[in-house]
Structure formats: C-alpha cells, structure tokens
Amino acid sequence: MVTTATGGAEQTLPSRTPGPPVQTLAAREVFTALDASARGLTSADAAARRARFGPNELPPARRRSLWRELAGQFTDLFAVVLLIASAITFLAYGLQEPREVGTLQLAVAIAGVVVLNAGIGFAQEYSAERTAESLQAMVPHTCRVLRDGERQELPARDLSPGDVIVLEAGDAVPADCRLVEAHEVSVNNAALTGESDAVARTADPVPAGPVLEARNCLFMGTDVVAGSAKAVVFATGAATEFGGIFRLASSATRQKTPLQLQVASMARRVAGAALAIGAALFAVRLPAGQPFVETFVFSLGVMVALVPEGLPATLSVSLAIGVRRMARRHALVKQLLAVEALGSTTVVCTDKTGTLTQAEMTVVQAWAGGVRHPVSGVGYAPEGEVADPPLVRDLLRASALCSNARLLPPSADAGTSAPAEFRGWRVLGDTTEGALLVAAAKAGLDRAVEEAAAPRVAEYPFDSVRKLMSTVHGDAGRGYRTYVKGAPQELLARCTTIDWGGERRPLNEGLRAAVIAANDELASQGLRVLAAAWRPVSGPRPAQEEAESELTLLGLVGMLDPPRPEVSDAVAACRRAGIRIVMVTGDHPLTAEAVARRVGIVTGPAPTVVTGDRLDALDDDALDRLLAVPGELLMCRVSPEHKMRVVSAFQRRGEVVAVTGDGANDAPALKHADIGVAMGASGTDVAREAAVMVLLDDSFASIAAAVRLGRSVYQNIRKFLIYLFSHNIAELVPILAATFAGFPLVPISAVQILAIDLGSDVLPALALGAEPPESDVMDRPPRSRRERLFSTAVMGRILFLGGIQALGVTAVFFWHIHASGVPYSDFTKHDLVYREAITMVQAGIVVSQFFNALAVRTDRQSVFRVGLLSNPWLLAAGGFGIALMAAISYLPPLQSLFNTAPLAASDWAVLAAFGALLLVAEEARKWWLRRPRATRPKGEAR
Known part of the structure; x- marks a missing residue:
C-alpha cells in the first residue's frame, strides 16, 4: 500500500x-x-x-435551514421576555371574570410585535446572506483526463x-x-x-x-x-492540501461582534429592570385592595412600557441601510452586525497582493550602459513610454524573445456584463514575463515581428538551481543567438562582456561593480530585478553550457506590483482614525516593506519585521509582548496557522481585528477574525465563504470607506437608542405617579404603548439610522471593545430628554383630571375625561418625540446649523407618527381599540409647546457643551 x-x-x-x-x-x-x-x-x-x-x-458549506434561521430570531432576550409576557397575558384573560377584551388585545399585540420583529430581522439577514452567494467554485468544472x-x-x-x-x-x-x-x-x-x-x-x-x-x-x-x-x-x-485548509477554516469559531455583545448586555439589563419594576408595582398595588388579575395585567403593562419593542426591528433595518450603503462602496456584507463591527475596528491585518497592489507586475526601471531609463504606465495595458528607448531596445528585445507568456488585448465582445478579467489587457502565462512584454511594447517593439525575424529553435527552461532561462533563435544573416534572462547575480557570473552605450566592452571589475551597485539600488526600492544577456552560438542546438557561458550583459530591468493609487489616502485615513495596520503576507520581507512604504503603512526608518520562522520560535506570551509594542509591524513568509495565531493574539489584547485575504490559506484567519474581509474579484471561494464581508473591487480603500460607514452606523444606533429609550421614561413616570398618587387607573395602557413603540417610533428611528456620517468621524480614535453601548453620556441624554417628556405628559394628565373636578375614586376606564387624559398622554409622547428626533440628530452641534430640513425622511416619519396619533384620537374604530377620545385644538397646542420646550432645552445643553474651554468650570470635560 x-x-x-x-x-x-x-x-x-x-x-x-x-x-x-x-x-x-x-x-x-x-x-x-x-x-x-x-x-x-x-x-x-x-x-x-x-x-x-x-x-x-x-x-x-454548512448552512442553517430557513426554519432554523427564522427560529433564531425568537431567541433574542427581548423576544423571549415579550413571548412570556404574551403567554401570561393570555392566561390572565382566561382567568378574568368577567373577561376584559383589552387584556386579550394586549396579549395579541405583544405576540404580534414579536412576530413582526422576527420577520423583519429574518428578511434582512436572509437578503444580505443570499446576496453574497453568487460565488463560483474554485475547483474547475471540467478537466482533461486520460481514460x-x-x-x-x-x-x-x-x-x-x-x-x-x-x-x-x-x-x-x-x-x-x-x-x-x-x-x-x-x-x-x-x-x-x-x-x-x-x-x-x-x-x-x-x-x-x-x-x-x-x-x-x-x-x-x-x-x-x-x-x-x-x-x-x-x-x-x-x-487535498486545499481541503485541509478548508477543514481548518470550518473548525475556526466565528467571533461575536462588539455590537452583539453590547446589545445582549443591554437586553439583559433592560429586561431585568422591566421585570423588577413590574414586580415591585405588583407588590405595591396588590395590598391596596386592587383585584389580583387586574393588578397583574397592570404590572405587565409597566413591563411592556420599559421593553423597547421596536428596537430589534429598528436595529435590523438600520444595519441593512448600512449594508446597502457599503454595497454602493463595493463592499458586500453578508451579516448585518458586521456593519457595525467594522466601525469599532482597532487593527487591520491586511495582505499585500491584490489588496494593496494591483496584482499586475509592471516594469518601472530599465538600466543599460550605466544609465537608468524610467518606464511609465502601470498594469498590463501597453500604455506609457520608455525614456530613450533606442538605448534599451536590445535589452527589452532580448527579454521579450526569452519569454513564454502572451499578452492578450481586451476581448472584442467584452462589454460591461463580461467577467472583469476579459475587459482589460491580460497576461496568459508568467506575470513577470508579461511585464517584460509590456515594457517591450512601450519601447516600440512588436513581439510578433521580432519572433518572425528571429524564430526560436531551442529552449532551456528556467529552474530554481540555475535561476536562468535561455532560448536559441535563428537570426537572419547572423547565424544563431542565445538570449538569457534570470537572477542578476547568477547571470553576471556567466558574463564576460557588457553592452555599454552600444559598444561591447570587457566586463572588468569596475564595470562589474557598477552593475552590482545598480542592482542593489533597484532592489532597495523593493523592485524585482532581472538581468538579460546574449551571445552568438554555433548552431541551432548548442550545449546548455555553451549557450549560457561567456555572455554579453545587456542590462537590468526592475519591476514591481504597483500599489493601487487610492490606497495611500485610505491608509492615511485609517491612521488618523487610530487604526493600526499590520501587513501579513507570504512574500519576502524586502518586497513587503517596499510596498508598505509606498502606501504609507511604514513611514519610520526601522519597522518591526517578523517572519514565519520567528513566529514559530515565539510562545504565546512572547508574541503578546511583541504585539503590545506600538509601532509599525510587518509579518512576512507566514502560513495560515501563523495568520490565525496573530489574529488570536491581537484579540487576547482586547483588539477588534479585521483581516483581509483572498486565498484559501487566508480562510481560517478570515473566519476567526472579528471581521473577515475577502476579495471578490480575485478571491477564492473558500476565502469568500469564510469572510463576512467581500470587497467587490479588491481594494483596501473600500475597507477605509466601510470603516467610516461602520462608525456612522454605531453613532446612528446611539442616536435612535436615545430616541427610543427617552420616551420609555415618559411612559413609565406617569404610571408610577398615578400609583403613588392613589389614582386607580393607568395614565397610559399597554396597547397605547405598543402603538407608540411600533406605530410612531420605528420610522423616525429608522430615519435617524440613515443619517450620513459626520464630517469628523474618521478623525476620532476607535472605541474600546469594553465601551458600553449605554455610556454615561448616553444615559445622561436619555434621562435629560426623557425627564422633560415625562414631566410634560404627567403634568397634562393630572391637569386634565383635576380640571374635571371628579374625585379619583369615581373614575372608570370608560369615563370621557379619563379617555381624553390618556389620549393626551399618548399624543404628548408622540409630539415630543417628533421634537426629540430633531434634537438627537447631533451630539454637540446645533440642529439649526445642520438644517431642520436636511433629513426629509425624518420629517416625513415624524409627520406620519402625528397623523397616526390623530387617527387614534378621532376615528371611532381606533377609539374603541385604544379607549381614546378626540382632542381639542387647544390640547394639541399645549402638547406642541411642551415638545418645543424639549428642543429648546436640548439646544441649551449643546450650547453649554460648546462653550470655549476658558469659560468652563475647572475640571469639566469637554
């Protein structure tokens, strides 16, 4: 065997x-x-x-079934709490004597909220994931076999x-x-x-x-x-080896995003607070003689008031807006939560070829006769020129003839629907040889003409021992010639003469030193350097030793894989944003450093360069200490295991790590990273499957744009969290006030609360989620992984804005109740004055939320400076909420459902005045924060 x-x-x-x-x-x-x-x-x-x-x-690839994906939407803690509340409310309805239709309406409404949230979340996730499945298999569909x-x-x-x-x-x-x-x-x-x-x-x-x-x-x-x-x-x-990497990627665990952790923490806190407050109110009201079932339903209503029912749907749709915005910037996101994860990125581990560079070798320098000749143009399109082409014509002619690659023009019928590789010039064969053909074309050489004039009759292929390739050509009227190209050190050792300005000279020590100095200078620029030479031979089949000895050196060519022109600005933007960029590549350290310097990843004199061999010699503690040292870092000659180990080490330090890659070797690290970014045009199927984001244009600049959008998504999430939770205070405070004031009924019912949360709040929250990025979003440092979604500043704004709303709606409720002159004990749920009062509470929250939406659009800047009309979707959403509230107040079917009554024009005027007061108060707070530092009390944070 x-x-x-x-x-x-x-x-x-x-x-x-x-x-x-x-x-x-x-x-x-x-x-x-x-x-x-x-x-x-x-x-x-x-x-x-x-x-x-x-x-x-x-x-x-293992994928969850549609049913499992849908069922997963019901495992959110908010959903679990609401499902339990709905089930208990159904039970309470069954125990009531007589049964209250309002209790049944509440139970159905809560269950409907959960189903609606699950449907929206499932639709957004399904759409994002399936959009990313237009991936072709990497293994070829057919092959040629002997059978x-x-x-x-x-x-x-x-x-x-x-x-x-x-x-x-x-x-x-x-x-x-x-x-x-x-x-x-x-x-x-x-x-x-x-x-x-x-x-x-x-x-x-x-x-x-x-x-x-x-x-x-x-x-x-x-x-x-x-x-x-x-x-x-x-x-x-x-x-296969490829299959081994595939299995390694499959075994890598998918990391939870910072937002997932923050939302889960928030859900636990909010759910715990809602249950605790509901239980406390139940314990307070029950000894006061209230019926058990009614008291229980009342407590459930309080709990529902504290749970932001519209948050899951709002969060899903807001992230979906970010997905669509990123798609317009050539970044396809497969998981909604990955949008925000990019915004919290602190480290980007990027590969080199195709991401930072164009993956197209290009000759940029030719050296002959002691003179350098710059070559313009990049890529495989023969567009550009060679300085003083006659002086390097023989060098480029020999290089082109001693090549097996073919330069192919764009396909004649390649329109915009054709694959990208057929819409431009391309190379069939070795990319290095393709670069030589392009340089020859720029010097005015037609390879077909040259091959016709000097047809190839023999070849000695390149091998890694000689590091040379030789071809023998019949040269009309001049016998046979050998053209040789290869590593400068190897070729120089076989040369005895040199072409120096059109004159053949002996290759003495002085000229040999000049060639070595030119080679070193080109190599120090990160160029890949090849040398070319020739000699006459005795016949069409010379011995290899004859063909590759006593050669005449024609010169050197230096080539590189040019950086993408947009990458430098993107790297600079990431640096300003406080993001550390680490190049992780399988290439040689000198090549990696040269590219890193060109794009701005390396700017200092001595970056830390770590090879795969050195990584093998480091234990985890030593690696952690290495990564803890600030500065420029390059990882070269690394394997898939090395790359994943580096990602894990950064994560142990609390970093949020984004990883780019295109090969199957990158898949394990892509999956293990906080945000895996695969290349769409040049990437492999395994890499794209492992990643949660695919760059359709393969450019690092798209990562920087996605980070900017991701940061704006997080800012917008905070805006609509302030918007959503501030009115929860306005819903809770009147209920608490009524309880402690001895009023027997609730100032706002659970069904009314659900109408606010889903009918009036969701659309404005979505409009806040669509706010464009602020101008300075990339000039701020990334937030810490440990930063809470509900920071002190966020909680302060929620309490400030919610407190103003709560005071307003509580005041209008008791003002209306007291104005009637009816004792508390005489009120029933069908009393007109009571129905008007609870309608004013609901309308007061809706109207104040309209002004609240305008207030939370900015953190410090005045909303009047941004422009009240600059987000028309927000105005339209707020108008829809007020129109819906008017319908609830005036339409008999909705009056019956919500137990409301029509409001007078004076009532609406009072509510609008309270809403305007909220906006004025928030503008005053922002003005206070914007004061010059010199006028601030000592120790106050800016």
Whole structure:
C-alpha cells in the first residue's frame, strides 16, 4: 500500500508494492506506486475508485435551514421576555371574570410585535446572506483526463486517485497530483501559500519532505501559468492540501461582534429592570385592595412600557441601510452586525497582493550602459513610454524573445456584463514575463515581428538551481543567438562582456561593480530585478553550457506590483482614525516593506519585521509582548496557522481585528477574525465563504470607506437608542405617579404603548439610522471593545430628554383630571375625561418625540446649523407618527381599540409647546457643551 499524507487527510491507495512517498520516485515509477498506468485508468477502475474515495469536491458549506434561521430570531432576550409576557397575558384573560377584551388585545399585540420583529430581522439577514452567494467554485468544472488510453474532458468531480490529467497554461489544477511529464511548467501557488510569484515545477524526483514543498507536485486550487504537463492524481476532495485548509477554516469559531455583545448586555439589563419594576408595582398595588388579575395585567403593562419593542426591528433595518450603503462602496456584507463591527475596528491585518497592489507586475526601471531609463504606465495595458528607448531596445528585445507568456488585448465582445478579467489587457502565462512584454511594447517593439525575424529553435527552461532561462533563435544573416534572462547575480557570473552605450566592452571589475551597485539600488526600492544577456552560438542546438557561458550583459530591468493609487489616502485615513495596520503576507520581507512604504503603512526608518520562522520560535506570551509594542509591524513568509495565531493574539489584547485575504490559506484567519474581509474579484471561494464581508473591487480603500460607514452606523444606533429609550421614561413616570398618587387607573395602557413603540417610533428611528456620517468621524480614535453601548453620556441624554417628556405628559394628565373636578375614586376606564387624559398622554409622547428626533440628530452641534430640513425622511416619519396619533384620537374604530377620545385644538397646542420646550432645552445643553474651554468650570470635560 502507498499512503499519501496531505494537509487535509490521508488517502491510502492500492499499490502493487509498498514504497517511498511519490515525490521521491522517478516519473516511470510513479505509475506503479499509485497502481496507475500511463494510459490512465479504465472506466471500470475509475468508477470503483470514485465509489471508494468519493467525488473530487469539497464538502458543501454548512448552512442553517430557513426554519432554523427564522427560529433564531425568537431567541433574542427581548423576544423571549415579550413571548412570556404574551403567554401570561393570555392566561390572565382566561382567568378574568368577567373577561376584559383589552387584556386579550394586549396579549395579541405583544405576540404580534414579536412576530413582526422576527420577520423583519429574518428578511434582512436572509437578503444580505443570499446576496453574497453568487460565488463560483474554485475547483474547475471540467478537466482533461486520460481514460482507457484516450484523452477525454470530464467533470472535475469525477477524478479519482490514479487518474492521469493533462494540463496547460491557464488551467486550474483540479486535484493534488504528481508530475510525470513537465515542459517548462510554472504554477501560481498563491491560493495555498500567499506568494504571488510563479514557481517552476519539474517531473524529476525530489528528496522526501513535506509534500507541499515538493517541486514535482501540483495542488488543487492553484493555476498553471506556463508550460504543459501530465500528472497522476494522488489526493482528491477533502484529502487535498486545499481541503485541509478548508477543514481548518470550518473548525475556526466565528467571533461575536462588539455590537452583539453590547446589545445582549443591554437586553439583559433592560429586561431585568422591566421585570423588577413590574414586580415591585405588583407588590405595591396588590395590598391596596386592587383585584389580583387586574393588578397583574397592570404590572405587565409597566413591563411592556420599559421593553423597547421596536428596537430589534429598528436595529435590523438600520444595519441593512448600512449594508446597502457599503454595497454602493463595493463592499458586500453578508451579516448585518458586521456593519457595525467594522466601525469599532482597532487593527487591520491586511495582505499585500491584490489588496494593496494591483496584482499586475509592471516594469518601472530599465538600466543599460550605466544609465537608468524610467518606464511609465502601470498594469498590463501597453500604455506609457520608455525614456530613450533606442538605448534599451536590445535589452527589452532580448527579454521579450526569452519569454513564454502572451499578452492578450481586451476581448472584442467584452462589454460591461463580461467577467472583469476579459475587459482589460491580460497576461496568459508568467506575470513577470508579461511585464517584460509590456515594457517591450512601450519601447516600440512588436513581439510578433521580432519572433518572425528571429524564430526560436531551442529552449532551456528556467529552474530554481540555475535561476536562468535561455532560448536559441535563428537570426537572419547572423547565424544563431542565445538570449538569457534570470537572477542578476547568477547571470553576471556567466558574463564576460557588457553592452555599454552600444559598444561591447570587457566586463572588468569596475564595470562589474557598477552593475552590482545598480542592482542593489533597484532592489532597495523593493523592485524585482532581472538581468538579460546574449551571445552568438554555433548552431541551432548548442550545449546548455555553451549557450549560457561567456555572455554579453545587456542590462537590468526592475519591476514591481504597483500599489493601487487610492490606497495611500485610505491608509492615511485609517491612521488618523487610530487604526493600526499590520501587513501579513507570504512574500519576502524586502518586497513587503517596499510596498508598505509606498502606501504609507511604514513611514519610520526601522519597522518591526517578523517572519514565519520567528513566529514559530515565539510562545504565546512572547508574541503578546511583541504585539503590545506600538509601532509599525510587518509579518512576512507566514502560513495560515501563523495568520490565525496573530489574529488570536491581537484579540487576547482586547483588539477588534479585521483581516483581509483572498486565498484559501487566508480562510481560517478570515473566519476567526472579528471581521473577515475577502476579495471578490480575485478571491477564492473558500476565502469568500469564510469572510463576512467581500470587497467587490479588491481594494483596501473600500475597507477605509466601510470603516467610516461602520462608525456612522454605531453613532446612528446611539442616536435612535436615545430616541427610543427617552420616551420609555415618559411612559413609565406617569404610571408610577398615578400609583403613588392613589389614582386607580393607568395614565397610559399597554396597547397605547405598543402603538407608540411600533406605530410612531420605528420610522423616525429608522430615519435617524440613515443619517450620513459626520464630517469628523474618521478623525476620532476607535472605541474600546469594553465601551458600553449605554455610556454615561448616553444615559445622561436619555434621562435629560426623557425627564422633560415625562414631566410634560404627567403634568397634562393630572391637569386634565383635576380640571374635571371628579374625585379619583369615581373614575372608570370608560369615563370621557379619563379617555381624553390618556389620549393626551399618548399624543404628548408622540409630539415630543417628533421634537426629540430633531434634537438627537447631533451630539454637540446645533440642529439649526445642520438644517431642520436636511433629513426629509425624518420629517416625513415624524409627520406620519402625528397623523397616526390623530387617527387614534378621532376615528371611532381606533377609539374603541385604544379607549381614546378626540382632542381639542387647544390640547394639541399645549402638547406642541411642551415638545418645543424639549428642543429648546436640548439646544441649551449643546450650547453649554460648546462653550470655549476658558469659560468652563475647572475640571469639566469637554
């Protein structure tokens, strides 16, 4: 038996003889070890293996059923409390003699509130999550396979261990496999390792070791960028390296957002206070001779007055507004609560390629004859120019001819509906070689013309030992030439002469030092440097030693993956907002630091650079101490386990961590982070599945915009919490006042309270949730994870505004009762004066809430400075609430339901005066806070 151990699992394959790992075998021995054949599996054998090992696909993402998602909406503590209250009220209705229809109405109304909240929350969550499910599977749908000795195209899910697959440039690798034939093969392993550079592959045996490091193996989810190959599959589905990372991501726990924790804490406190106050009032009224059932229903009404029934629906819809705003900024949010989590972010762990950079290698410098030649333009579009092109023409011509990549123009029929990769210039093959082709085109070279003039007749592919690639070309009238490109140090050692300003000179020590100095200068700028050279050869098939010795150096080219132009401003905005940005990448430290400096992540002379090897040497305490040191930090050459460990360490310190990523290797950290941000255009399916937010444009700038919107969402949540809870005081205080004054009836019924909470309050609260971000929102530090949603300042405003409303409505209630001259004991619930009084209480709360909504739009700034009419939705919502209140007062069916009576115009005038007084008082408070510091009493906080 042969056992192939991968990061995902182990697959034990049938074998004629036991043997060493497949990567150590010669190509012809691989078939025997895997019980396969160069002609591929037979159809019968393939079917048997597929039945044994299962389909070549990752297990589907586990999702809760619709019923479970809907049921989850009823587990909120507010919902539980209200459901219990509804059930008890139904029970009280059954025990009453005679039965009061008002008790039944209350029970039905409370249950209806819970169902309404659950429906709204479910609809918003379902919409947000399903919008994000337009994701294509990363494993290719079809692949080319040898079956029964013939090449066939089959679904990738039908692959089994032992299958022989055929691969070419541009193909995605459908399973883990061992190369048995390789022709100039290079692959991009970014999905697994995070490194964006293409790496060469060989069919030759390699020493035993981790299979992921085997240069003769290819892995599911990676891409062939150059060459062609045949390979034998040795692991499929969840047993692949890709599948191992998928399982690691599945086992990572999803962290609760700060808002979830805050709302849960708030719900416990509010529910506890409501139950305690209701029980206390029950204990006070019952000994006074009130009937048991009526006293119990009264206490339930008080409890309902304190529970903000409209809060869950308001919170869900407000977060949904944030989701839609973020979608307009190219950020797709899959979970509503993630909107606010972004606003509390204190650390962003970002990868490099594709997020900070454009994922398009670009030549920016050419060096020849001792002179640097800047190259303008970025990306793969051949738009730009080379300074003094005649002086670097030979250098760029040699680089282009010694390349296998192809530069493809935009598809002729690629409209806006076409995939993004077909709407612009693109490279088929190695991205480094693509950059060389673009630079040659900018210098006026037409590769097709050059290849026609000097057709290729032989090639010596790149390998990691020589670090060179050579091609032999027939040059009309001049015999044959070899063009060589590769690592400058390796190529320079093989050169004896140099092209210096069009003159061929011996490469003496002085000129050699000049080349080395030029290479070091380019490398210090974070550029990837390649050298190119040439020599005449004796024939079309020279020995490799002849082809790559005694060369003439043509010069150097420096290239980079250019940063996205908008990233620098976004990084600066995050810095102003007090957010620490840590680059976490699989790339080389020098490359990472160079990009970090270009975008502003690193500005100091000596950032802390930590490699994966150093992370392995640190225990958790040492890592915590390292992260506790303020300053610029780069994590380079890291693995998926490293990335998740760094995220966990930041979270132990109380940080709210956002993580960006695009590869399968990023998925565990994306899921474990407080907010996982995946790339939508270049990201893998596994990464997008693990994240709660997907950047449709892959740009870090969208993260900064989302943080700004997230912060505004939190501010708006606080605004409508002040708005919602302040009127709860106005509902409770009259009831308490009536209890202690000995008035036998309630100044406001539970059904009236529900009408206020859902009919008059929800729409203005939603309009407050749609307030745009304040101008200085990104100039404030992030709030602490331990900061309470009900801070001292928030509670102070709730008590201030609620107290004014409570005094007003309590005063109008007792004023109306006393004005009638009727003793308290003579009042009944059907008495006209009583009905008018409770109608004035309900209308007083509604009218004062209209002015309250205007008051809470700003924290310090005058609402008149912002503009009373600048939020028309708020005015319309407030007007709707007052119109609804008028309907409750004047329409007979609603009068019967709410036990109300029509109000006179003078009553409305009195209520409007109390509401205006609230706005004036709040403006006076803001003015007091805005006073210059010099006029403040000593010690007063600003």
